Amino acid sequence: MLKAFYHLLIRDLRLAMRNRHELVNPLIFFVLVVSLFPLAVTPTAEALQAMAPGVIWVSALLAVLLSLDRLFKQDYEDGSLDQLMLSPNPLMMLVFAKVAAHWLLTGLPLVIIAPLLGLFMSLPGEAIAVLVYSLLLGTPVLSLIGAIGVSLTVAVNRGGVLLSLIVLPLYIPILIFGANAVDVAMDGLSVKGQLMFLAAVLALAVSLAPLATAVALRITASR
């Protein structure tokens, strides 16, 4: 079972490495949006600092949202998804492998580049650290919840709008707590509460989202 998880994870990483332009798309989007903001508003340190948590978090969220389609689309179109569903291994496990690969390829690069963008927006050092922690806890949740939405919409032509409608309401708590954590850190207050909340949501999403995704995929395939 763990072997199947590992093999599928490696397969997805390998496929992504052979198709790198898709890989860098979310990252470029993230960097572009955040770096355009200072050009559009008064670029004083105070103004930028006040906006930074929201801008960075919203851009990260949209970057993940735009990359979600990739999660099951190709497998659905070439029939590999049927083979995954016919695996003697639990589908939940295979779904988890695919989501893990998705996060490693989109979420993790965003987390890594975020400190640089924090500097662009003249965030103080401690706020940058909290930004990284909050993204580290939050972006996996975005991938996990996104997987549920994609599995429901993968069979729909141009399901992008539908996907956003399903997924965005579930993203909002993550956005609020993630951006708020950075905000609070700038005021020098404790961010334990916000980070604990994000960690709790992550634990919940890891345990439930793959199950929900597996069920949704079976429903999609039965049409």
Place this chain on the structure above:
Amino acid sequence: MLEIQSLECVRDDRLLFSDLSFTLAESEVLQIEGANGCGKTSLLRILCGLRLPESGNIMWQGESIQSNREDYYANMVYIGHLPCIKADLTVLENVRALLDTRSLSLNNAVIEVELAKVGLESYEDVPGKALSSGQRRRILLAFVALSKASLWVLDEPLTALDVQGVELMESMIVAHKRAGGSVIFTTHHGMQLDCEMRSVQLGDYAHAELRE
């Protein structure tokens, strides 16, 4: 080993077939026949558990496939219309990826022997995008042969295959039957099987009227 009990299939409010029952014993070959749109693909997807029937049961070794999924899927292999081939993976990696979903870790030599049998010798390192559609189907033949499944469910396995490919598929089915395995398939091409074969006419279970 496979028992189909009074299946009914509805698609887009149209009743495709109902009260369809048959059994498939070990070492039996069964062709599902019927015109376009009569529900052959739907039936095969129902047999795999990919699609749910409107009513009826599918029993594997005396147990419903829904409650016995792990055992059923370890012993059943399905190939459908779609090629399941990744353009960016090599032939060998594609076969491996397919086998990995079934948790079969075979060494490269075994896979290469099978690839040679299906006419893909020296193609191991060629990426999927460089293959013709017939060659992609041949990868699936290698996958089916390596799958160690006793039940093969093949939906139009002859699509895009040339004359040698068709002969290869035929001899694979015959060999599989001799080894005690069973096969359910659909095809619109004539398949000349050198063995006993049954067929089910899906048209006999069809109903033209629209459902209420």
